[in-house]
Amino acid sequence: MIANKRKIINDPIYGFITLPSELVFDLINHPIFQRLRRIKQLGLTNLVYPGALHTRFHHAIGAMHLMTEALAVLKTKGVKITEKESEAAIIAILLHDIGHGPFSHALEHTIVKGIHHEDISAMLMDELNKTFKGKLSLAIEVFKGEYPKKYLHQLVSSQLDMDRLDYLKRDSFFTGVSEGVVSSDRIIKMLNVANGELVIEAKGIYSVEKFLIARRLMYWQVYLHKTVLSAENLLVKILKRAKELSLGGKDLFATPALSLFLKNNYNKKDFTSNKELLNQFILLDDYDIMASVKVWVNNEDKILSLLCKNLIDRNLFKIELQNTNFSSAYVKTIKDKATKKYKISGKDLDYFVFNNSVKNSAYNASEIKINILYNNGTLVDVAKASDQLNIKMLSKKVTKYFMCYPKDL
Numbered sequence: 271m272i273a274n275k276r277k278i279i280n281d282p283i284y285g286f287i288t289l290p291s292e293l294v295f296d297l298i299n300h301p302i303f304q305r306l307r308r309i310k311q312l313g314l315t316n317l318v319y320p321g322a323l324h325t326r327f328h329h330a331i332g333a334m335h336l337m338t339e340a341l342a343v344l345k346t347k348g349v350k351i352t353e354k355e356s357e358a359a360i361i362a363i364l365l366h367d368i369g370h371g372p373f374s375h376a377l378e379h380t381i382v383k384g385i386h387h388e389d390i391s392a393m394l395m396d397e398l399n400k401t402f403k404g405k406l407s408l409a410i411e412v413f414k415g416e417y418p419k420k421y422l423h424q425l426v427s428s429q430l431d432m433d434r435l436d437y438l439k440r441d442s443f444f445t446g447v448s449e450g451v452v453s454s455d456r457i458i459k460m461l462n463v464a465n466g467e468l469v470i471e472a473k474g475i476y477s478v479e480k481f482l483i484a485r486r487l488m489y490w491q492v493y494l495h496k497t498v499l500s501a502e503n504l505l506v507k508i509l510k511r512a513k514e515l516s517l518g519g520k521d522l523f524a525t526p527a528l529s530l531f532l533k534n535n536y537n538k539k540d541f542t543s544n545k546e547l548l549n550q551f552i553l554l555d556d557y558d559i560m561a562s563v564k565v566w567v568n569n570e571d572k573i574l575s576l577l578c579k580n581l582i583d584r585n586l587f588k589i590e591l592q593n594t595n596f597s598s599a600y601v602k603t604i605k606d607k608a609t610k611k612y613k614i615s616g617k618d619l620d621y622f623v624f625n626n627s628v629k630n631s632a633y634n635a636s637e638i639k640i641n642i643l644y645n646n647g648t649l650v651d652v653a654k655a656s657d658q659l660n661i662k663m664l665s666k667k668v669t670k671y672f673m674c675y676p677k678d679l
Contacts, residue, residue: 279331283440287335291357293405294334294364300401301552302368302394306330308555312441313376314501315492317584319445322492326367326374332436334364340425340432340458349463351422354408359422361409363432368394371551372559376502380509381531381554385538393541393548424468429633430457430478430640438484441492450488452481462643469643470652478640478652482664486632494628500589500674504581507621508563511574523565527553573614573621580676587622587674595671596625607679625673632664 275295279287289295297303306326315322341356351359369390371381378387395413399406411417413426425432435454442450460474470478492498509532516522516532524532527550541547566578580586590596601623608622609615633640635653642655653665 281328281332281335283332283436283443284335287331290334290338290360293357293402294360296402297361297364297398298331300398302398303327303330303365305552305555306368306370308557309370309372309374310556311374311437312445312492313373313498314505315445315495315498317501317586318495318497319447319492322441322445324440324444326370329437329440330364330367332440333366333432334360336432336436336454336458337363337425339455340461343458343461344421344463347462349421351419355412355417355419355422358408358412358417359425361406362413362422362426365395365398365406365409366391366413366426366433372554372556373502373505376505377509377559380506381528382536382541382551385541389538390541390548390551394552397545397548418466420466421463421468424638428468428638428640430468430470430481434485435481438481438488441488442484445492447488447491449491450484452484453477457481464641464643464647464649467638467641469641469649472642472644472655475642475652475655478642479656482632482652486630486664489630489632494630494670496589496591496672497586499591499628499672500586501581503624503626503674504577504587505559505563507624508566508574508577508581509559511571511577511621512562512566515571515574520571522562522569524562525553525558527551528558528562573618576612577621585677588677588679589672589674591670591672593670595627596673601625601673604673604675604679608675611676611679623673623675625671627669627671629667629669631667635665 275289275292277289277295281287289298309326311324311326311329312322337360341351341359345351367387369387371377371387392414395406395410399410412422415423417423427433435452435457438450438452439454442448456477457474460471460477462469462471512522513532522532530550536547563578563581566574567582569575605619605623608619612622614622633653635651640652641649642652643649
């Protein structure tokens with residue numbers, strides 16, 4: 271039994287972070303949470319930005335710290351938040367990412383189809399709640415947006431939440447992409463509550479503008495960087511091929527947990543009806559995938575072998591990115607070259623030549639808005655309150671089309 275649970279963690283972004291309660295300490299020490307140490311925050315982004323090796327564990331601790339700061343600020347402004355509500359909001363943000371699978375978003379719909387990491391997070395929270403004898407019930411309500419005080423959920427999940435504030439600052443730090451730096455301190459100091467909703471005081475509007483612009487730049491420079499897209503799509507193709515072979519009866523090397531998901535097509539319904547699936551899913555992390563990929567380099571299936579060798583050696587596919595879709599004639603030309611070079615045809619070609627699209631908008635006016643609170647009590651959507659035209663521009667969804675194929679074609 272550890273007597274002192276008021277531990278401090280030395281974080282490279284915020285300095286010393288104090289764990290706010292014994293329950294938080296116990297949750298961090300739980301194997302389900304410790305698993306986040308083995309899942310990289312940015313998937314394969316380290317193939318472009320070598321410093322991007324930070325984990326979901328880092329991010330969850332950082333978001334928890336920001337939540338603690340935000341709640342303290344709101345209390346000083348007269349917002350009535352009980353100790354139990356504070357702890358619930360802190361736990362909700364701490365556990366918001368526990369449902370992530372290996373390589374975070376890169377493989378979200380590859381290992382298991384039709385289920386989001388938020389759904390798995392909610393299932394895992396329910397399991398933890400049983401372990402902790404109902405102490406997480408309030409946190410689960412906050413996480414799901416079912417608690418009457420909506421602003422607590424908005425601190426966990428909205429267009430200006432503690433999750434986004436931390437990942438922008440953290441990802442910017444570890445990638446070295448300075449455009450993503452946001453003034454989280456300033457934004458948190460400007461938080462307030464009006465009509466039960468989270469708002470930003472008018473004098474904080476420029477910090478919000480900077481936050482939205484930083485988010486847009488980080489998406490196109492880091493999260494949707496074309497080489498990152500190439501690497502992550504290559505990994506998706508590897509898992510797809512491995513699954514195709516496994517479902518066809520081939521016995522592939524894999525860890526027991528990964529093998530289970532390769533040999534079966536599970537969906538959300540299976541997860542809700544079979545609790546053992548959840549137990550198997552949380553055994554998966556980045557190491558399961560990379561250990562298997564390293565072994566598959568020497569697999570007798572030439573498609574799987576070549577794809578894995580390309581990823582391990584960082585011999586990534588060439589990627590073309592443009593604002594309009596690729597013509598079918600151009601795609602056919604590239605596929606014809608691949609057929610000739612690799613002696614493959616039919617659906618096997620899709621492993622070597624493929625095209626898709628990515629979308630992003632820094633601010634979505636149809637979601638819960640970022641409202642600016644003026645001294646006279648009026649609330650205005652940031653897109654209208656901003657005197658900079660670019661906020662309206664940031665609301666537009668930008669779609670870019672990409673095509674990947676081997677460099678030697």
